[in-house]
Amino acid sequence: MMAAVAQADENAPAVAPHLHERIRNRVNQLGLRRTELQQTAKRVNDLRDGLLDFLKKNTKQPFLRSVTVLNSGSYYETVKISNPNEFDIMLLLPTPRLTWVELEEYHGLHYSVSLTRPTRSEIQAFLLADGLTISASKVLNEMRALIRNFLSTYKVPEGDGRWVLNRKRPSSPAVTLSLMCNSQDGKEEGELLSLDIVPTLEVPEAQAWPLAAQQGLKVDNWLGKKARRNLTKQCFYFVPKKPAGRNLSESAKESWRISFSHIEKELIKNHGQARTCCEGRATKCCRKKCLMLLKFLIERLKTRFPEELDRLCSYHGKTAFLHTLCRRGHDSQWAPSDLPSNFMALLLALEGHVSSGQLPHFFVPTCNLFAAPAFPRKALSCLQRALEEQMKLGLPLFQLPKPAPPLALNPNPSQPPPGTQGDLSIGLMFASIAALLCFLSVVAYSVK
Incomplete structure (x- = not known):
């Protein structure tokens, strides 16, 4: 193939x-205008900083107090097109040492992720009944609930619209927000931009990549073998995305999808x-x-x-x-x-x-x-x-739209304006009749 x-x-x-x-x-x-980039990035960064501060002060779920941010997506890869209206943020969760089991029917993309040993730390709230397996649905639902509470008090600087929580999308690993802008009369006009917030488990560099991933990243003929070795020594991530399809097993419903978004960003930028x-x-x-x-x-x-x-x-x-x-x-x-x-x-x-x-x-x-x-x-x-x-x-x-023609009273001077052709014909007819009557009058006068 x-x-x-x-x-x-x-x-x-x-x-x-x-x-x-x-x-x-x-x-x-x-290309994107620098002013648009700066204005949009300011909105996203203000929300991000406010959310991190909210999570640090959160008393309901202390496990999420120490999250950190990893920016991802096309905006940060500098390949964003048309408008800077979609952003992605990965919230890295503080987890102890992890182990994982590949779900074979999904060919190395989805895993059941667990702790290596039982714990009494705050992560217990996100474990399944076995006390070890991390529940993807619990993490995503809790993050969604916390973000909903955060948005109830958060105000966009300068009153530039408001952030709303979008409906949950099937199999999506993200909590999606939309910034709704206001028109001059104060009514909501539409979506200005959207933001995907993805809770993420980070596997540190000390742990090797899963076996299925060790066969990929074939950049030897492009970046060289040394570059590949350095890349494969980096950490990787798990995001709470279950497989597509119906009638999923319980392990598939709680599975995590492997992610290398940080390396993708590095490959595209360098x-x-x-x-x-x-x-x-x-x-x-x-x-x-x-x-x-x-x-x-x-x-x-x-x-x-x-x-x-x-x-x-x-x-x-x-x-x-x-x-x-x-x-x-x-x-x-x-x-x-x-x-x-x-x-x-x-x-x-x-x-x-x-x-x-x-x-x-x-x-x-x-x-x-x-x-x-x-x-x-x-x-x-x-x-x-x-x-x-x-x-x-x-x-x-790819064809660009044609520019609108300039406004003119008579776009085509060689032709009469629309609707005037009939008026001209009637005028000519009356002029001909008048000329004929005048000619007959002269002839009659001459005969007398």
Whole structure:
């Protein structure tokens, strides 16, 4: 399967001039203004600091007093597109030494997480009946309740709207908040931005990665073997996300999903084979812009097919992107002038994963992100048709909207304004009749 994707990657077609221009015009529209970034980050940081202070003073659940923050997501990877309206924050929970058991039916992605020995510490409130297994649902529900209490007293600085708690989403590991802005008359106008708060268990560097994850992160041909060794020595995380599907076992309902979001952020920010990539004008590349374009296309496809592509997310695009970076590891292959052809190579690679139905998780290659029930076959077929359509028609979703024509009393001077053609015809008819009557009068006068 990967060989077929690599072959498609190498055989990326030449980009037609009109498509070349369309890709470049679209990527120029995806940047964020510094003022927007600063204003939005200020709102999120104020909420984050207020929440941490609230948790430290919380007497109901002392276990959560010592949480720390890990920022994650596309905003902090500097590949956010269009508007800075979605943020992710991981709240790291203080836990003793952990052990875990892989749920085999989920191919290394989901685990039952437990303490190595019984404890009398505050974490007892989040354990199952065996006194060792950490309940993902208890942690998530308690965090949700605490955040609800926090929002009841928290006020947005300068009265800039208010934060509301969103409905719980099935299988989501996050407590999602929305900042609702106000119109000039004081009524709620709509969502300004959203924030996902994810309670997280951190496994320290001293403990090795699970066996399934030790086979991933194949960056040898891109960043080198030494870089891979250093990355695999870092910590990893568990987030309270249960598997997709129905009729889950009790262990699956309380399971945790493995996460390497901090390493993903490091890979995207320090993406060059040479350690100086994008540090100066002479070392720029187009890797991040290709990812931003792919994220934009995924967003547009989800907007066009909201029900069919509900399971599609930017993480599928990011995974295809990371696999592509490993196949195209040399910095010389990502010159800024080659942006259109590199993006089309990335798009063809994604289409190859879709057509084969195989998208291996970048860190856990035994897990296929395009496998059912997590990604239904109907959704995969729809995505394949949509990608083929976009490539065949020259990426119509990338086309910029045409500017509105300027206002004018008469847009086309050569033609009469709408509704005046009939008036002109009637006027000409009366003028002709008047001229004829005048001529007859002259003739009659002459005869006399």
